[in-house]
Amino acid sequence: MARYAILIDYDYCTGCHTCEVACQQEHNYAPGTVGIAVKEYEYEARGRVRIDYLPFFTQHCDLCKARRMRDKVLACVRHCQSRCMEFETTVELTAKMADRPNVGLFSHHPGR
């Protein structure tokens, strides 16, 4: 059976937090509760300051079950301002990872 996952190309994540707000609005979560959280990491590499942003999925993420029943894509993926997130099967996503230097492939199982 096809297994779904989320690919995040974090070379393109700008840390705008839109995914978090889209998730909160979709589920009507109280402030402080998010299904996806963006973390910032500032460091030096090869003499330059770098800032990486990486979103990850919390235990509040239900993979937008209600939206997918209506044949809609996950709220975070839909609203990502830099379109750096994709929700597809692992087979499709691993193929897409090949020529991208900095991606995360997230396998998330709600409720486990």
Place this chain on the structure above:
Amino acid sequence: MKNAPDGPSKPYRRHERGLLRPDKTPGFNTPSGKIEVYCETYKQWGLDPLPFYTEPPQSEISTPALFKKYPLVMITGARSQLFFQSEHRMIPWLREKMPDPIVEIHPQTAAKYGIDNGEWVYIENDMGRVKRKAVITRKVKPTHIHTMHGWWLPELDGKAPSLFGLWDYQINKIIPGPQCSKSGFGGSQYKTTLSKIAASGASHG
């Protein structure tokens, strides 16, 4: 669901499609149709047709005495994607992601003035002082500090004279007024105001 590659309004490459000129030919809306570094229109208006550099009204070079007193260049031009200008501070889902008006300070600068990460500080100059929470980061140069404009705190009293903390948090209070160039372009010195930072001694804003 899928948008066209350049989005629903097709904002890009309009010059290639002849959408910028009254005569509908490809190119930009200039006499030559090209991007003009030497601008004939500026010349007609009696302005320098070439780009040129002007020293900011306040700087180490134009106001050395003021620079000695206020050695940090304050930038206020950046934006948070959470807010639009002074809007949206009252929306909990947005505000929780940036709850406080912050000032970004380079680690060397913070060490020099004895400022700790998360400490409440004043940004000061001859026009007054504004409260900010210090964030120590290498995003800014040691010679500069960065803070955002448009701050007010919806949770404070809205009645005058409090006005939601406007006089404590509104950065425009310490930025000199309109200084347009001869062309009419430009505004206040949003990115070049000289200032200093000092610990406020307060445990919160």
